Amino acid sequence: MVLNIPGVVAVVLFYILILGTGVWAARKSRKAERKSHGDRTEVVLLGDRNINLVVGIFTMSATWVGGGFILGVAEAVYTPKLGLIWALMPLHYSVSFIFGGIFFAKPMREKKYITMMDPFQIRYGKVLSGALVLPVLLVDLLWVACTLLGLGATMSVILDLPFVYSVWISSAVAIIYTLLGGLYSVAYTDIIQLSLVFISLWMCIPFLFLNPTSTNIAQTAFNHTFQEPWIGTLDHDSIWKWIDDFLMIGLGSVSFQSFHQRTLSASSPLTAQLTCYAAALVIAILGIPPALVGAVAASTDWNLTLYGSPAPYVRGEHSLILPLTLQYLTPSYISIIGIGAVAAAVMSSTDSGLLSATSVFTSNIYKNILREQASDNEMQWVIRVTVVVVGLVGTSITFYTKSTLILWLLGADVSYTLMFPHLVSVLFFKVTNGYGAMVGYIIGLTVRILLGENTVGLPVVLHLPGCTLEEGVYIQKAPVRTVAMLCTFVTTLLFSLLALFMFNHGLLPQRWDIFKVKHGVTASPVDAVTQELRENGGDAECDENRCGVALQPMLQTGS
Structure with missing residues (x-):
């Protein structure tokens, strides 16, 4: 293994640029804290609710264009039996932003919540909302791990830099500038990062198209050349799974704290909505380059490259297809530019995950449950410590799996099946109360576990129609995530109504009414x-x- 010195130098320069931007933004954050007459915590976590439209578009888009996004799209397009039709992220994140802009951005921003968990705490109280915070923290930890895994894998391939060094150095940089300036640092570094992602990836595309070992992707889109067509297929047995994934991404993403952190930090409710709509267009455009990388990789005769035979998929290295394609199908200086794109994407998502988890823990657990009388200065230290802890835990998770796609899917699954139905219920159904939320949480989680998940080795216990035994493993054909989500949603509403009926009609003594739902609606x-x-x-x-x-x-x- 020979260290790629020019590549390392380029990455170091990039990190210095990002840290410099973070320091500058931190000074802006300090000025805002001095001018602010409110809570300093709000300045750190929400940029004093003063993020304008342009910066908002950059930070919203950059948050979702991470290592999991870039590497995951390329992996899906390249992988046989998947293809472009299964590379759902760009299009469906766009749908998610539009959906969130129409239904969630305005009401959340108008009420000036600090986090997406505030309406839960207002409606349900401390204990139950504390339990609902746990999935949100898990999603952010998986988000951090997913993004860092993508960067570590890319650097280890192109720079010949050990995986552990790549991950820990990148994590340290993200932690430092997030500590320095909070959302201000995150938002303004996102501008540089997203710009670099866009320019770098598009610079790589012409070299991939001109590589002599690759066939024209238009010819391999529908024809079996070196492997199955990269456009992908959607047969009758998998259509429900495709719909399931579509809904998970398109709807589940609006229950990410990172999404609401951007809308809540906007300078006005209208700005929050416009940010969502503009970011929907930007993220769709940014999904094109990694999709093209996957298509070129599927159209390449790898026997004619220095990589040799067999192809990456046969070797089980399809999750590394983007760095491998840049390494073996482009000049070295272009592959280094590609590293810059992945590094920028990872940084922009890692810092968002760090700040998102920190916001929820400090505001909804520490301040409102553990230490109600915590001073402003104490909260600043809690924020700093939490950023470091989340960064360390998220980084450690990267050493337990090699697939960014698995981590990303697991986080999206939890968000969709548990948090999305609860968020809809608490915001739009006044009948919802703590009893329904508690039962919905338990039943939804239980159903999702029993339905199984082969990608993480969770066995299928509850067999839905169409479930088949393939090579000794049960495979669900039904939309299991949507079934679990609907179970959570329906049971939340039904048991909320049941609790109202029983307490209001004297079927249960009023002293048992711990959530105070008597007299028609939750008080x-x-x-x-x-x-x-x-x-x-x-x-x-x-x-x-x-x-x-x-x-x-x-x-x-x-x-």
């Missing part, structure tokens, strides 16, 4: 504040829209 603090304002002749509508700030004392006391 949430939001309703209490609004009613009090109306009774005193205040501008209830205006004040209600500021309930995310007004109710912080109630959140802290668990009212």
